[in-house]
Every structure is written in C-alpha cells, then in structure tokens.
Amino acid sequence: MKENLSQEKFDLVISADKSFGNAARELFEFRELFYILAWRDFKVRYKQTIIGALWALLRPLLTMVIFTVIFGKIAGLPSPGDAPYAIMVFAAMLPWYFFSSSFQEGSNALVASANMISKVYFPRIIVPVSSLFVNFVDFLISCGVLALIMVFYQFSPSENIIYLPLFVILLALFTVALSLWMSALNVQYRDVRYVVPFIVQLGLYVSPVGFASSVVANDWRVLYSLNPMVGVIDGFRWCVIGGDISFYWPGLWLSLVITAFLLVTGCLFFLKTERKFADVI
Amino acid sequence: MTTVLKADSISKQYIIEHQKTPGYKTLAESLAALSARVFNRIRTPFSSSSTSAAEEFWALQDINFEIKQGDKVGIIGSNGAGKSTLLKILSRITAPTTGRVGVNGRIASLLEVGTGFHPELTGRENIFLNGAILGMSKRDIQSRFDEIVAFSEIERFLDTPVKRYSSGMYVRLAFSVAAHLEPDIFIVDEVLAVGDLAFQKKCLGKMDDVGKSGRTLLFVSHNNSAIKSLCSRGIYLKGGMIAAEGEVTDVVDRYLSNTYHGEYESLVDLERLKECDAAGFRIDSIEVCNLSRPDRQLCSGDDIQFRVNYEFTGSNPSPALIFSIKNSYGVEVCRISNLPFSGVDLELKPRGAIELTIPSLPLTKGIYYVDVGYAHQRVERYFTVEALIRLDIGGADVYGSGFEIDESRGLVWMAHNWNSV
Numbered sequence: 001m002k003e004n005l006s007q008e009k010f011d012l013v014i015s016a017d018k019s020f021g022n023a024a025r026e027l028f029e030f031r032e033l034f035y036i037l038a039w040r041d042f043k044v045r046y047k048q049t050i051i052g053a054l055w056a057l058l059r060p061l062l063t064m065v066i067f068t069v070i071f072g073k074i075a076g077l078p079s080p081g082d083a084p085y086a087i088m089v090f091a092a093m094l095p096w097y098f099f100s101s102s103f104q105e106g107s108n109a110l111v112a113s114a115n116m117i118s119k120v121y122f123p124r125i126i127v128p129v130s131s132l133f134v135n136f137v138d139f140l141i142s143c144g145v146l147a148l149i150m151v152f153y154q155f156s157p158s159e160n161i162i163y164l165p166l167f168v169i170l171l172a173l174f175t176v177a178l179s180l181w182m183s184a185l186n187v188q189y190r191d192v193r194y195v196v197p198f199i200v201q202l203g204l205y206v207s208p209v210g211f212a213s214s215v216v217a218n219d220w221r222v223l224y225s226l227n228p229m230v231g232v233i234d235g236f237r238w239c240v241i242g243g244d245i246s247f248y249w250p251g252l253w254l255s256l257v258i259t260a261f262l263l264v265t266g267c268l269f270f271l272k273t274e275r276k277f278a279d280v281i
Numbered sequence: 282m283t284t285v286l287k288a289d290s291i292s293k294q295y296i297i298e299h300q301k302t303p304g305y306k307t308l309a310e311s312l313a314a315l316s317a318r319v320f321n322r323i324r325t326p327f328s329s330s331s332t333s334a335a336e337e338f339w340a341l342q343d344i345n346f347e348i349k350q351g352d353k354v355g356i357i358g359s360n361g362a363g364k365s366t367l368l369k370i371l372s373r374i375t376a377p378t379t380g381r382v383g384v385n386g387r388i389a390s391l392l393e394v395g396t397g398f399h400p401e402l403t404g405r406e407n408i409f410l411n412g413a414i415l416g417m418s419k420r421d422i423q424s425r426f427d428e429i430v431a432f433s434e435i436e437r438f439l440d441t442p443v444k445r446y447s448s449g450m451y452v453r454l455a456f457s458v459a460a461h462l463e464p465d466i467f468i469v470d471e472v473l474a475v476g477d478l479a480f481q482k483k484c485l486g487k488m489d490d491v492g493k494s495g496r497t498l499l500f501v502s503h504n505n506s507a508i509k510s511l512c513s514r515g516i517y518l519k520g521g522m523i524a525a526e527g528e529v530t531d532v533v534d535r536y537l538s539n540t541y542h543g544e545y546e547s548l549v550d551l552e553r554l555k556e557c558d559a560a561g562f563r564i565d566s567i568e569v570c571n572l573s574r575p576d577r578q579l580c581s582g583d584d585i586q587f588r589v590n591y592e593f594t595g596s597n598p599s600p601a602l603i604f605s606i607k608n609s610y611g612v613e614v615c616r617i618s619n620l621p622f623s624g625v626d627l628e629l630k631p632r633g634a635i636e637l638t639i640p641s642l643p644l645t646k647g648i649y650y651v652d653v654g655y656a657h658q659r660v661e662r663y664f665t666v667e668a669l670i671r672l673d674i675g676g677a678d679v680y681g682s683g684f685e686i687d688e689s690r691g692l693v694w695m696a697h698n699w700n701s702v
C-alpha cells in the first residue's frame with residue numbers, strides 16, 4: 001500500500017507533517033484570503049463607534065501630549081538634537097502603536113477565529129498575519145499626523161527619512177515574529193491572554209517611547225538593546241529627526257539578529273503546531 | 282475512471298485527559314491544587330501533569346478506501362463511529378496521526394454552513410468573505426454572484442448586515458455560497474437539515490446536480506433515505522473502522538441490521554439507552570413493533586407499539602413515562618405521557634414491560650425522534666433522554682386515493698370526511 005500511494009501521482013498528499021515548500025505554495029494559493037481578512041477587519045473596526053476612524057488619530061495624539069508633558073516638561077528629560085519634544089515622542093509613538101495593537105490582535109487572532117479553524121481548512125498563518133494590515137492603515141494615518149505636527153513646529157525632516165521604509169519592514173517582521181509565537185501558544189495555553197497585555201504595558205515603559213534612549217547609561221545600552229523595539233524606535237527617530245542623533249549601531253544589529261531568530265523559530269513553531277490547532281482550540 | 286481520493290491506512294489518535302481530582306469546592310482548595318500543579322510542572326516540565334491521567338483514544342484506525350471520479354459516496358455510522366473525524370482529515374482541518382491520503386483535484390468541504398460569516402458585514406460582503414474562506418477566488422465569486430443571490434432568495438436584504446437576518450435567511454445565504462463552490466470533490470456533512478422544507482428540497486436538488494455533473498460527492502448523514510437516493514456507494518464506519526463498503530443499499534442494510542432492534546427502520550440508540558436509569562427505574566430495552574404489518578417498515582396509518590422492558594427497585598407512587606415525538610427540525614409533534622395527560626396510572630413491578638400503542642399512526646413520511654423521560658408526576662423528572670428512538674416512517678396512501686402523503690403535504694394526516702350539503 002505504501003509504495004502504491006507514492007507511485008501514483010496525486011495533486012495533494014495529506015499526511016501527519018507538511019513540508020516547508022508545500023506551506024509556501026499553499027500560502028501563495030490562498031493569497032487572496034490575506035486581503036479579504038484584512039478588508040474584513042478594516043470594515044468592522046470602527047463599526048458602531050461615534051467618531052469612527054478618528055480613534056486612529058486620537059489615541060497616539062493624546063498619549064503624545066501626556067508623554068510630552070510628563071517626560072519633557074515635568075521630568076525635564078532632554079530631547080536629542082534640536083527637535084521639539086513632541087516630535088521626538090511622536091516619532092516613537094508610530095512604531096509603538098503599530099506594534100502594540102498588531103501584537104495584541106495577532107496573539108488573539110487564532111482563538112478569536114476558533115470557529116473557522118475547526119470548520120474549514122486554510123493556512124492558519126494567514127490569521128495572525130492579516131491582523132497586521134488593518135493596523136498598518138492606522139499607522140499610515142498616524143504618519144500623516146506626524147507630518148502635520150512637523151508643519152506646525154516648522155520642523156523639516158532630515159534626509160535620512162528615505163531609510164524609513166527599512167525600519168518599517170524591521171518593525172513589521174518583529175511584530176509578525178512575536179504574533180506567530182504568541183498566537184500559536186495561545187491555542188494551547190490561554191495564559192497568553194493575560195501575558196500579552198502585560199508585555200505591552202510593560203514594554204511601553206521599557207522601550208524608549210516617552211524619552212530618548214540616550215538617557216540610558218552607556219554601560220547598560222547593550223542590555224537595553226536586547227529589546228528589539230529599542231533599535232526600531234531609535235531608527236525611526238534617526239530617520240525623522242536626523243543626523244544630530246548619534247546612532248547606536250550595536251543596538252540595531254542586536255535588533256536585527258533577535259528579530260531574525262524570533263521570526264525563524266516562530267515560523268517553525270507555528271508550522272509544527274498548526275496541524276493540531278483544530279484538535280485543541 | 283481515475284482515482285480522485287485514496288486513503289492509505291489512516292489513523293487518528295486523540296489524547297483524552299481525565300482530571301483525577303474532582304471539582305474544587307472552595308477558593309482555598311483550588312489554590313492549593315493549583316500550586317501543586319504549577320510546582321509539578323516546574324519540577325518535571327513537558328511530562329503530562331500528575332493531576333490528570335491521559336488516555337489514548339483512536340478515533341480512526343487503519344482506514345483504507347479509494348474513490349473514483351464521479352463516485353457519490355455516503356458515509357454512515359452511529360454517533361462516535363469516526364465519521365466527522367474522517368471528514369475533518371479529508372478536508373485537511375486536522376492531520377491524521379499516521380497514514381496518508383492522496384487527493385486529485387480541488388476539495389471543498391461543507392462541515393458547517395456560514396463559517397466565517399461576520400455579523401456586522403452585509404450579505405453582499407459576507408458572500409465574498411465566506412467564498413474566500415472556502416477557497417474561491419474573487420473572480421469565481423463575481424462570476425457566480427447572481428446565481429448565489431438568486432439561489433438564496435435574499436435579494437432585498439443584500440445590503441443589510443447579516444446580524445439583522447432571520448436565522449432562516451442566514452442559513453440560506455450560507456448554503457448558497459457553499460453550494461456554488463463547484464469543486465472537484467465535495468464533502469458534505471449533514472447540512473441538509475437547514476432551512477424550511479422547500480429550501481431543503483432545493484439543497485437536495487443542488488446536491489443531485491453536483492452528482493450528475495460528474496463531480497465526486499462525499500456525504501455524511503443520518504438520513505438513510507437521503508443517502509440512498511443521492512449516493513451510489515456507501516462506507517459504513519463502526520468504532521473507527523470500516524465495517525462495510527460497497528453498493529449503497531447493501532451498506533445501509535448492513536448498518537440497519539447492525540444497529541436497529543428488529544427489522545424495522547427504527548433505531549433505539551443503545552448508548553443512550555444506558556442513560557435511562559434513575560431513581561431505581563432502569564429501561565433494559567425498547568422494542569418498536571408494527572402491529573399492522575409485522576416485520577415491515579413503519580408507515581403512516583400503521584398501528585404501532587412501543588414496548589418498554591424495565592427493572593424497578595425504587596418507589597414512586599405516581600410514575601410517569603413521557604414520550605415526546607419530534608420531527609427532524611426538532612418540532613415537538615406530540616407529547617404522550619400516562620400521567621397527567623393520558624390520566625392512566627401505571628403500576629411498576631420489579632421487572633416488567635409497559636406497552637404504548639398508537640393506532641393508525643398520524644405522522645406523515647419522514648424521520649422522527651422520540652425523547653423518552655421518566656418522572657414522579659409533577660414532583661420530579663428523573664431522566665429525559667433526547668432522541669432515544671429514531672422512527673423512519675414510510676409514506677402511505679392513507680386516504681386510499683392513490684396519493685402517498687409525505688412531509689411536503691403536512692406534518693400529520695388525519696381521518697376526515699367530506700360532505701356536500
């Protein structure tokens with residue numbers, strides 16, 4: 001029997017494990033689902049809210065005001081270069097809000113789609129990843145807000161801004177990596193539901209969102225950069241505010257290495273556990 | 282004929298965890314148990330936790346079969362025989378523990394209609410969303426959009442969020458999307474019990490079209506007559522293994538003779554029969570007999586009898602047996618109980634039988650389920666076992682006019698007279 005099946009030609013063989021190549025091919029076949037799920041999330045995001053998409057502006061804007069007042073005015077922390085404190089904070093707010101929203105939604109995405117997962121087949125990886133797209137729209141809106149703020153302060157961006165897309169990619173990869181890990185773990189261990197908001201809450205203080213990372217003492221900087229968001233946020237500031245900021249290169253390399261590690265292991269872990277999702281979810 | 286699907290010794294194992302310690306009563310107890318569990322996990326990570334015992338359960342064992350293009354295969358078996366697990370493996374929702382399945386062509390499975398519908402989105406939007414989840418491309422959906430809408434009969438509500446739909450509209454729309462998938466292999470699990478009768482007919486017709494157009498159909502249902510009319514081949518699963526395979530009528534007969542008490546197409550679920558045991562009253566067996574035509578299928582107009590063999594060790598001054606006959610949509614057609622409705626006192630012996638006779642059965646052709654309950658009249662209901670008995674009632678020319686009265690002509694038939702005065 002065994003020889004029989006391998007001799008005959010079949011389009012698809014269902015067995016206990018799935019090869020990486022097959023997974024990639026499947027992902028391509030189902031590429032439209034990415035777009036459809038993102039479109040669904042986008043459509044329903046602000047349904048039955050009064051101010052609708054304004055929330056995408058308000059949340060980072062209000063946080064920026066509070067951080068500027070607390071860290072900039074009350075604590076009197078320095079702003080690197082000659083940039084206004086508000087711009088420095090908002091440049092960090094962009095990646096931070098994208099990360100925290102996508103990560104929270106991505107981690108919960110599989111469990112939230114339990115019904116779909118136990119009834120239909122499609123590559124499961126689409127679910128946590130597609131939750132990034134809707135937050136990317138919010139991210140673009142926030143970029144517009146940053147532009148307005150810069151006009152208001154009459155602050156022109158540095159020429160480094162052309163490198164911004166690279167940091168956006170790094171940000172997206174890191175977010176995907178963590179979302180893959182957490183969403184797959186969440187299927188088995190619902191503890192994740194309590195861990196993720198905690199990580200996000202803590203992360204806001206640990207990452208240099210409200211302050212410049214240069215306030216961290218040099219001895220601690222390598223340790224501090226173990227958090228990949230440090231490299232991302234520093235990169236964003238460097239792109240927006242400019243060359244006056246001394247760029248901390250080891251931080252960026254660490255960020256890249258850790259992101260790559262998390263992404264590869266996250267993909268492997270996801271593919272390994274994916275086939276059991278329907279049994280345990 | 283080319284092979285489109287071939288299962289090569291597939292097996293599926295589930296691990297069932299039993300909690301050794303029963304439910305905690307107080308917060309302190311739960312906390313103590315929790316700390317013990319966490320401590321054990323830390324000490325010996327990755328081993329199965331000591332407070333629960335894991336048991337292996339094989340839902341499917343060594344399943345082999347081959348399906349050729351255009352085959353229409355009905356899969357039958359009682360609850361827990363592994364039918365759903367098999368379908369889940371074939372539709373790739375879960376992976377087999379061992380073995381392989383080779384597939385040629387596109388599979389679409391309909392394990393539940395409306396999967397992925399979003400309540401906030403409109404009917405139109407959900408057609409696209411659901412279609413994409415089921416594996417249709419946007420172009421496919423666009424080209425079949427009008428057909429889908431026409432089939433579902435919801436044109437007027439196309440731009441209304443589906444959360445405002447009635448459940449009937451919801452199901453109709455969902456089935457329509459799924460029915461227009463046009464895959465090479467179509468896997469369907471008991472979705473025909475949706476919507477009203479007219480819509481059910483339409484669904485059956487659609488499935489028939491699927492068969493006629495040369496596509497392959499795999500169909501799971503409890504409705505043996507639907508299986509017989511739609512399918513040409515049958516696979517009978519029993520305890521996770523294939524018990525019979527071949528010509529559909531042979532397989533259905535084999536299944537019926539294995540499961541049913543007697544030769545009638547009336548089933549007493551033997552697993553659930555074990556639940557008929559409370560307050561010293563235990564039902565050992567229930568026989569369903571056709572008094573009009575012994576050894577024949579029950580039909581409208583026949584005199585039928587339920588014989589309940591029991592053992593009784595308790596006490597009950599006014600025992601009540603309740604038979605609730607429901608049609609396949611769960612509508613209670615009739616409730617019969619000796620007390621209080623019939624006003625008949627029954628005396629229970631340590632060991633005996635109770636006979637319930639229904640002369641001239643007023644049910645029309647169709648599948649019915651009987652819930653059986655036992656109570657102390659107006660004091661306590663000791664047990665109610667849902668769908669314990671399944672009645673497959675055949676149609677009959679009850680009015681003697683040459684017309685077989687089936688469910689499309691009403692739930693019941695009744696003796697009547699016409700007079701011109």
